[in-house]
Amino acid sequence: MEIDEAREVRTTCPYCGVGCGVLAKIAADGEVTVRGDPDHPANFGRLCSKGSALAETIDLDGRLLHPEIDSRRAGWDEALDLVASTFSKTIAEHGPDAVAFYVSGQLLTEDYYLANKLMKGFIGSANIDTNSRLCMASSVAGHRRAFGSDTVPGNYEDLELADLIVLVGSNLAWCHPVLYQRIAAAREKRPGMKIVLVDPRRTMTADIADMHLAIAPDGDVALFAGLLAYLAEHDALDDAYIAAHTTGFAEALSAAAELDLAGMAAATGLSEDELDRFFGLFAATAKTVTVYSQGVNQSSSGTDKVNAIINCHLATGRIGRPGAGPFSVTGQPNAMGGREVGGMANMLAAHMEIENPQHRDRVQRFWNAPAVADKPGLKAVEMFRGVADGRIKALWIMATNPVDSMPDADAVKAAIKACPFVVVSDVLADTDTVRHAHVRLPATAWGEKDGTVTNSERRISRQRSFLAVSGEARPDWQIIAEVGKRMGFGAAFSYTSPSEIFAEHAALSGFENDGVRDFDIGAYADVDEETYEALAPFQWPAPNTLWHGTRFFANGSYYTPDGKARFIVIRPTAYNPINPGYPLVMNTGRVRDQWHTMTRTGKSPRLSQHMAEPFVEIHPVDAARFGIGDADIVSVSTAHGHALLRALVTARQRAGSVFVPMHWTDQFSARARIDALVAPITDPISGQPASKNVATRIERFAAD
Numbered sequence: 001m002e003i004d005e006a007r008e009v010r011t012t013c014p015y016c017g018v019g020c021g022v023l024a025k026i027a028a029d030g031e032v033t034v035r036g037d038p039d040h041p042a043n044f045g046r047l048c049s050k051g052s053a054l055a056e057t058i059d060l061d062g063r064l065l066h067p068e069i070d071s072r073r074a075g076w077d078e079a080l081d082l083v084a085s086t087f088s089k090t091i092a093e094h095g096p097d098a099v100a101f102y103v104s105g106q107l108l109t110e111d112y113y114l115a116n117k118l119m120k121g122f123i124g125s126a127n128i129d130t131n132s133r134l135c136m137a138s139s140v141a142g143h144r145r146a147f148g149s150d151t152v153p154g155n156y157e158d159l160e161l162a163d164l165i166v167l168v169g170s171n172l173a174w175c176h177p178v179l180y181q182r183i184a185a186a187r188e189k190r191p192g193m194k195i196v197l198v199d200p201r202r203t204m205t206a207d208i209a210d211m212h213l214a215i216a217p218d219g220d221v222a223l224f225a226g227l228l229a230y231l232a233e234h235d236a237l238d239d240a241y242i243a244a245h246t247t248g249f250a251e252a253l254s255a256a257a258e259l260d261l262a263g264m265a266a267a268t269g270l271s272e273d274e275l276d277r278f279f280g281l282f283a284a285t286a287k288t289v290t291v292y293s294q295g296v297n298q299s300s301s302g303t304d305k306v307n308a309i310i311n312c313h314l315a316t317g318r319i320g321r322p323g324a325g326p327f328s329v330t331g332q333p334n335a336m337g338g339r340e341v342g343g344m345a346n347m348l349a350a351h352m353e354i355e356n357p358q359h360r361d362r363v364q365r366f367w368n369a370p371a372v373a374d375k376p377g378l379k380a381v382e383m384f385r386g387v388a389d390g391r392i393k394a395l396w397i398m399a400t401n402p403v404d405s406m407p408d409a410d411a412v413k414a415a416i417k418a419c420p421f422v423v424v425s426d427v428l429a430d431t432d433t434v435r436h437a438h439v440r441l442p443a444t445a446w447g448e449k450d451g452t453v454t455n456s457e458r459r460i461s462r463q464r465s466f467l468a469v470s471g472e473a474r475p476d477w478q479i480i481a482e483v484g485k486r487m488g489f490g491a492a493f494s495y496t497s498p499s500e501i502f503a504e505h506a507a508l509s510g511f512e513n514d515g516v517r518d519f520d521i522g523a524y525a526d527v528d529e530e531t532y533e534a535l536a537p538f539q540w541p542a543p544n545t546l547w548h549g550t551r552f553f554a555n556g557s558y559y560t561p562d563g564k565a566r567f568i569v570i571r572p573t574a575y576n577p578i579n580p581g582y583p584l585v586m587n588t589g590r591v592r593d594q595w596h597t598m599t600r601t602g603k604s605p606r607l608s609q610h611m612a613e614p615f616v617e618i619h620p621v622d623a624a625r626f627g628i629g630d631a632d633i634v635s636v637s638t639a640h641g642h643a644l645l646r647a648l649v650t651a652r653q654r655a656g657s658v659f660v661p662m663h664w665t666d667q668f669s670a671r672a673r674i675d676a677l678v679a680p681i682t683d684p685i686s687g688q689p690a691s692k693n694v695a696t697r698i699e700r701f702a703a704d
């Protein structure tokens, strides 16, 4: 780490899964400025509006600065003793599955690793799940079905090498802005590069697209099943690849071919001509990358959508090659790190399987743990149902705000309020979740803490501290370790620095691995404090054992028992929630300059200039149908709740659907908690909520 220009520190942006490198500088008067790190391989010096405004969000306003018990100030020892003794007592009386951790893609990998170790290895339950369940669980499930592992094969460079980029349910221009900038810059240099956007909305990403397919909500499975059938009919398959490296093609094709072109047009809402042009372009372009994110994942058929996309790449052999492959991009800064450490209720650390006895045995021996959980725990939506019905009696929420961000958020709020014991460790003193905690534990914020995060292309980067710790805040890993010690697991939680945890995590990834699992950073198992401090961004795998290539799946070998990728049989299903009472579909998403529930970006007046208030995008046809004019206040209602939002009448919106951003909470605008409107319907395989296709009614609001 060779920088020393007036204490300029090399760190990583804490917002989205692009994982941009940031240089943070503190002037003599304490003023902090940030700029993009020109040497970081994710962004090469670029930052988006959110990253550029980081220095405006780090003041002490609203910070939780000391532990609290029942809203009174407490000492750390008292608070930690209470957390440990209450969890221990609850487990003794009701069993390990009576407690749960709800964690976050905002945590650093070291924090995430310890939370998972404490719950799965020492408490003996798998009731640890994450807000990343809301953003990428369907991709994880789809990868595991097809590849036998949760492997993202793509690299950002592939986006610059591709001749065709298909963006599915992915508004990169606003949600992964630096990736969008990289694609736009590549396109400037290579005008022949084609871009197709598949999205019900004409988002800002459409501005660089050659083709925008305004697909019907949840029409994606039909689209990619249709594409598979088209590829077969038009002699565009890679038969040799299918024969050598895959199984199940005939069955998958047979199911995909059940829809004819007219049926496909009906299921996708696209014209036969649009379908034909897209299919023809895909068939003709060997170097194709298909990028997908929340529009694919946040669906009751999210896992099937992922596999429908992967099926097309396997059928054409377009995977494991430069400029070709399916590429899921993550929403949160460390969603990928959470996957590595098993921070989801159905996974074990280092990409091992909770239901695999050999994997459990391996993890148990490595941790010297009393018992590793032997069945999956409750996934996010089910976890809060468990809180509501009394199965969960002690809950620890780390670095997230489920009272605003979970579907059916009012029910989640009621569950948390009724839970006998709720701990929240957070940076902030008064989110809608923190205020319901019995014990509040102040955590260090971005700029104060040290650790690692992993971005969408599997690149591990350091977050480094450059600010003094505020008040009595402590790093999350330290808080978790202290609770573990006080629960009687001292030897396993006696860490003195995040580098020790990282080294252990790396060692576990390489432990009895020998290339049989995809996640391996065993080369870093001996990392010491000095090396960790200087750690440059690197991609996994980085094994200290056998590695059979430079790029995942380059040799056609997968992590399934027979080494072959699996085609998945998928039949398009028509999920249409609308009914006479709720005749429209509500689609949720992000705006460019806000992040999650605005707990940080809401502090920056500059960021709020982009979109100053919550809104609902309505197509002119629907606006006329419901008597709504531009800028009217509109009541948006679902079976679960309602919000008051400003009407934005625009033809960018698909007729029959409305779009609402999910950031605003009632702290920023009256009745704006969008997730209180979202039904708690989940994908049956991944458990990811379907936040994009909710039956909705709109009415012009008239104040009495």
Ligand code: SF4
Pocket (backbone or CB within 6 Å): 013, 014, 015, 016, 017, 018, 019, 020, 043, 046, 047, 048, 049, 050, 051, 052, 176, 177, 178, 179
């Ligand atoms: Fe941060 Fe994402 Fe913007 Fe990069 S693109 S600066 S990681 S918010």
